[in-house]
Amino acid sequence: MAKHRALKVIRPPALIHGNAAIARGAIAAGCRFFAGYPITPATEIAEIMSREMPRHGGTFIQMEDEIASMGAIVGASLAGVKAMTATSGPGFCLMQEILGFAYATETPCVVVNVMRGGPSTGLPTRPSQSDVMLSRWGAHGNHASIVLAVSSVEDCFHVTLKAFNFSEKFRTPVILLSDEVVAHTRAIFSPPEDDCLSVINRVRPSVPPEWYIPYENTARGVPPMAVFGDGYRHNVTGLVHDVRGFPTEQKEEVRTFYERIHRKIDLNREEIELFESFFLDDADICLIAYGSASMAALESVHLARKVNLKVGLLKLTTLFPFPSKPVEEVLNRSRIVIVPEMNFGQIVQEVKNLGVCQTRIIPMNRYDGHMFTPSEILQKIREVY
């Protein structure tokens, strides 16, 4: 087992960009394996990890493509090391099959998608939020997903840490959505002391190997995870498997498998659904936003409040499982809800799907490769107020 070492270094505040903060968050979370392939606008994460991984006793490898990167991180995680890859749209598309394998085998890992315009090569150096539904539904077959979105340097650090914690706790891949604006916007960042951070590690089996049931149908739905080399010698397969990890087509066993990998996420929605509220108490109009759009939205709320417009913001960090409870509250309370997104309307569909009350839900979409500005959101608020 590669030796892991926690570095005790003095960390002064630094001016860093979002990609660097993701790398730092991953290291703080205990990530000690990174496999990747160069792609704009995510490349800096790989560059930083190539420098930092060996210093922390970990491993960096540049693979031959994104498929290989995804395979390598799943392999590393199965061997007991926390692992991550980072990419953008085209690479993220290539990762979908092995991402599905990670869902099926319940292998913890973190996949960062720094979103750029698409489809295809699209707008490599321009921001977008058009991979939201791809992140939820990209891998074929029935699976529950955890998808988190980051909006600032501060977010990049802390939400990356959360992503690792969720992946370890619930034995699932976690998708971290950033975008080109978040990736390359710099801010002063003061790294917290390691002692202040809560880091979760997967639960390992405590029973003797002959008693171990690798995919046991427990109430919580997350069985302890043995890793290769620790003496448990279990079988891992992407075929639908029984509780012992062997392929099955028995309908009872198949149903049990699918229900458990959904249940373990569903039962923990409250813990997984991360969001922040700004000025919602008396808000007449509410913005629902995520990623870099939520930064512009927050500024527009400040501007609106200055001219006595009762506007609030619900900033979503967790996109999936979709935080329906806070969104429903907002829908029940507000006259109008505006959903600014850098796409043709993806999260707004989830908002509409809740189907509550008579609140007007207004999509606000940008897909010209440029970020939202606070003034244009304010203008929209004024139009509908």
Place this chain on the structure above:
Amino acid sequence: MQESTHLIHQYLRHDKKFPHLWCPGCGNGIVLGALIRAIHHLGCSKNEIALVSGIGCSSRMPTYVDFNTLHTVHGRALTFATGIKLANPALKVIAIMGDGDAMAIGGNHFIHAARRNIDITALIMNNSIYGMTGGQSSPTTPFGSVSATAPYTQIERPFQVAEMAIASGASYVARGTVYHARKLIGLIEQAIRKPGFSVVEIITHCHVQFGKYNQMGSHIDMLKWQKSHAVPAEKAGSLSDEALKDKFTIGVLANRDFPIFDQEYEKIRQAAMQAQP
């Protein structure tokens, strides 16, 4: 027989729902037998073996044996194997693939694993066909033969698996057949022992698909074909081109020393960790 019984008890999984899915007469069982004997000869603990496979008939092998076993997705076994080896270098990582798995969908990973010369043993069972899906052409289907997707004959030339591994930089490359079962044990044993990327191409038969399409007879006939077409590598040098026509060499084809990725990385890791204040 006594030895076989002992090995079966020691290495096959007893909680697995046997029987296996291979057709009667398939060569995959001979390969599994050779692999188990090689590991047994090496005296490895079952805990230190990670057996990784892709998708296809041959890739079902790991499920049956009592090691750390991983049955991955089509073509990508070597990418998972790479992650496992680097995360836990103490493991002996063995990747099992078929010719379609390793040479078509996984061809890129194969040449890059060889180029990196990472300490993984790759066993490629070459039966010249996609067996599981019903006999379609693979990248090793011979020119002029017939398959379910080449009903008018195959017009593409086949990859030479072992030669490709040599050209791509693998430390150790050998070719064996399931007919030469005893020799195969030794080749696999050497491959596992050799540090760096080791490849054993194993010529096997699919009488149910390839044999049927090409009138090659029963599995016995196809084993005889292996016997009559295999030339020991050490003898090939003294034979004329005419004598070697339609033949293939077996034995150790390359055994050399190149920098090994995991060892080189460990040097970087040690230096980087010491450089810290």
